[in-house]
Amino acid sequence: MNLALAFAVLLAILVSVADAEWDDAHATFYGDINGGETMQGACGYGNLFQEGYGLETAALSTALFNNGKTCGACFELVCANSRWCKPNAGSITVTATNFCPPNYSPPLNTRWCNPPNKHFDLSMKMFISIAEYSGGIVPVKFRRVKCQTRGGVRFEIKGNPYFIMVLVYNVGGAGDVTSVAIRGNNSPWIPMQRNWGQNWNTGVRLVGQRLSFLVQTSDGMSMTFVDVASENWGFGQTFEASRATLNFH
Incomplete structure (x- = not known):
């Protein structure tokens, strides 16, 4: 794909995300x-401050979480039609980093995350940016937006020589990863399986090889990161990819 066409496709994707309908x-x-609760949750992210997400995050209800497939996606929210909304507060943008589980116990007014409800459990900082603390729960309007990130996509490698699991995070654009493939310098591309959240795994042995990654997001964009980790990579290490080859589907 030539540069002009690639730019046109990318622009169309970004416009479509920016113009997403409010729900x-x-x-x-x-x-x-x-x-408070900024450590690892249902998406697999670790310390949200260290990983760049901070408090601009949300746990999603079942209807939005989509079994972890929405992890990493970004949403714009505004408080709407409530006496608890702060005047002229504008909107906030949050990243999906956790799951708000259903609650089938009484009382009924605590079941906001139950299907089919669409619900965001925000950090207190983000909630009081748009609504009064005393409100506790408020109606909002929301839409998907492009994720703005600092630095490159990051890959945290976990597991053992027989089982490699990689956490993929700090993904810009659509934000939510739909597929990952891994390649050693002596191997072909190997599709990885979603383990949970944004953790992806393979049982192929790749210790001692340089590692490259192919990451696809929900907007159809594929990013190829070559030689992200050198031959002497180790489990527990995180690698940041500064450059990628982009393709659109």
Whole structure:
């Protein structure tokens, strides 16, 4: 694909994301003003501050979480039609980093994350940016937006020589990863399986080989990262890919 055509396709994708239709949901908050629950959740991300997500995050209800496939996607929210909305607060943008599980126990007014409800459980900082603390729960309008990230896509390698699991994060654009393939310098491309959230695994032995990755997001964009990790990579290490070859489907 030539550069002009690639730019045109990318622009069309970004415009379509930016012009996404607004939908209705509700929002609550967790923790305290400093975050509280910022460690690993259902998407597999570790410390949200260290990984660049901070408090601009949300746990999604079943209807939005999509069994972890929405992890990494970004949403714009505005408080709507409630006396608890802060005047002229504008909108907030959050990244999906966790799951808000259903609650089938009484009372009924605590079942906001149950299917088929669309719900965002925000950090307190993000909630009080658009609504009064006393409100507790407010109706919101939301839409998908492009994720703005700093630095390159990151790959945290876990597991053992017989089982490699890779956490993929800090993905810009659509944000949510739909497929991952891995390649050693002495191997072909190997499709990885979604383990949970944004953790992907393979049982192929690749210790001692340089590692490359092929990542596809929900907007159809594929990113190829060559030689992200050198031959002496180790489990528990994280590698940042600064350059990628882009393709559109």
